[in-house]
Amino acid sequence: MKVKVAQASTIVEGKNSCVKLQDRKILLIRHKGKIHALENRCPHVGLPLEKGKVEDGVITCPWHGSSFDVATGANKDWVNSLLGMSVPKWTAKMITLGKSPQPVRTYAVEIQGDDVMVELD
Numbered sequence: 001m002k003v004k005v006a007q008a009s010t011i012v013e014g015k016n017s018c019v020k021l022q023d024r025k026i027l028l029i030r031h032k033g034k035i036h037a038l039e040n041r042c043p044h045v046g047l048p049l050e051k052g053k054v055e056d057g058v059i060t061c062p063w064h065g066s067s068f069d070v071a072t073g074a075n076k077d078w079v080n081s082l083l084g085m086s087v088p089k090w091t092a093k094m095i096t097l098g099k100s101p102q103p104v105r106t107y108a109v110e111i112q113g114d115d116v117m118v119e120l121d
């Protein structure tokens, strides 16, 4: 099921946008002109990703530093900091809470005119 979630012209490079849809929060990120949709929920402990910094197509979670490819959701790095401050490896290991690296969920995006359509299951 495709659902309109935003106007494409309002999704700008360098500014993450979060839309709430029923019980989901979807993060829209424009990178190199293309709009990507991710679940606004870090797979580490479920905190929101929307304040994360995006660089070279990778978003970094602002809470504990895990990072994800905005196009595929693939995990690039897993828990390495606390609120932007680096922590020693043993501390990072404790912060993982025993969770293994996981990808963030992504959604297929289609642009129709100025409408951003997201494929929901």
Ligand code: FES
Residues within 6 Å of the ligand: 042, 043, 044, 045, 046, 047, 061, 062, 063, 064, 065, 066, 079
């Ligand atoms: S909630 Fe994102 S890395 Fe911990």
